[in-house]
Amino acid sequence: MTSENPPANPWSDLERPPLNAAALRQALVRDGGLFREVEVVQATGSTNSDLAALAAAGKADEGAVLVAEEQTSGRGRLDRTWSAPARSGLFVSVLLRPADVPVERLGWLPLLAGVAAASAISRTAGIDTALKWPNDLLVAVGGEERKAGGILAERAGEDFVVLGMGINVSLKAEELPVPTAGSLALAGAVLHDRDPLLRAVLRSLEQWYVRWRDAAGDPAASGVQEAYAAGCATLGRRVRAELPGDRVLVGEAVALDGDGRLVVAAEGGGREAVGAGDVVHLRAES
Template sequence: MTEPDAPASRWSDLERPPLDVRALRRGLIRPGGLWSSLDVVPSTGSTNSDLAARAAAGLTEGAVLVAEEQTAGRGRLDRRWSAPARSGLFFSVVLRPGPDVPVERYGWLPLLTGVAVATGLARAAGVDTSLKWPNDLLVNVDGEERKAGGILAERAGDGAVVVGIGVNVSLRAAELPVPTAGSLALADAVSLDRDTLLRGVLRSLERWYGEWRAADGDPGASGLQEAYTAGCATLGRAVRAELPGDRELAGEAVAVDGDGRLVLATAGGERHAVGAGDIVHVRAAG
């Protein structure tokens, strides 16, 4: 019998078993591959903050840090969020694109990661996913689009980028932070095995990152721009862009340009490229 004040066991929720770090390392770390190390910690504030500090001190490319619980996760626009322990995938990776990739193309990394996460989960979880520009992962729950994940990319030191990924896996309806959130479980995924899902996402990310870097970061030559466009739920929609400085711009999302910006066509016939801000899906175009 467990004492009332005893600390919770890592097996306290049998529906949410801990990750198998040894098996993950065996499956992902190999000579010549991207992933150089993989660590799993029981809990942390933010895997991005933890890895950013280490990357700034020279941590090698391909380091992966996974948290079973993240208590102060950070999203775009400095948003904060948290989730129950072992209810999702919360991890960050260190990437160093190198001198052959111009710095101005680093802006494609969060979009690249979105494509990798969506394609990896489609295979590993058997669930249809789409992307809301620039880096939200959407799933379908009872006929509605719901956000089930997000991506945050940050520069960390000379030439390093830390990319953080959060995906709601087994989150139940009563555990959702907001009614518009979703999870793979609520989207009827065929697998909620986090080991399988993490391997699928990291292998997909390794593939897409390798092709993009081999093309010197060119989104067209690497096929990234085409893949992102095909999977982006924002395109063809009437949207409202909430821009820095309390400005707003309304129009139809018609393209993602070569710099990864969302191109809006306004009612007056003008086109504007949006590189920063929050996008609100107003309705389906037409």
């Protein structure tokens, strides 16, 4: 992978300095480690799409990391877009090749990434970060629950998975794409420097991924299932799950099953495991 030429004046926004690609490589790429290369580009449509294309062309292998200072066509679940001002967040994709993990356990990858990111942000930025099933990072802004990040895992050919993360770091209120969004800065983060934040997130991802991969993707043996449940703001909440086929399920989210699905105790009785769809947190009085 090759970086694009830097802009004429990368320090045009002194509040949002560029990432230090050389320092990131020095900190993250090591013998015996997961990460093999770290590239930073100034702008791209989607780091996930770019990394998937490189893998398909045989130009990238497991451990390749692609970071963009600005992402113009980022994607979330359900084909939602993800955009933010240049250098205001972390837009990163990692190429993984979990060859020894059964296909049916790959659904744990975005949940694993959520655990890794939330724990790293809480520790490094000094703010509580929670998880909304299946792939959102939540922070509190003015006492309200806001989405500050999202995770998307996509298959790339038969062997690879591209794991992408977008995290709002320094966005101001007037820069938020929607009223329900948030950022680490708005949540009172003690650190807005993206370099240490990115290092912390990727090191945490490496630790959790290696543990999960070495356990053949077993969510219980690797500790991922327990850690996700402990940090998941969805569990114990009244939710509305908008399911495929225009079906709606309302009830209490009570557990995660062994496949990473959300188990909902329906208001009409019975339990159902939700593996796909959109889940909305409902207020207790609704």
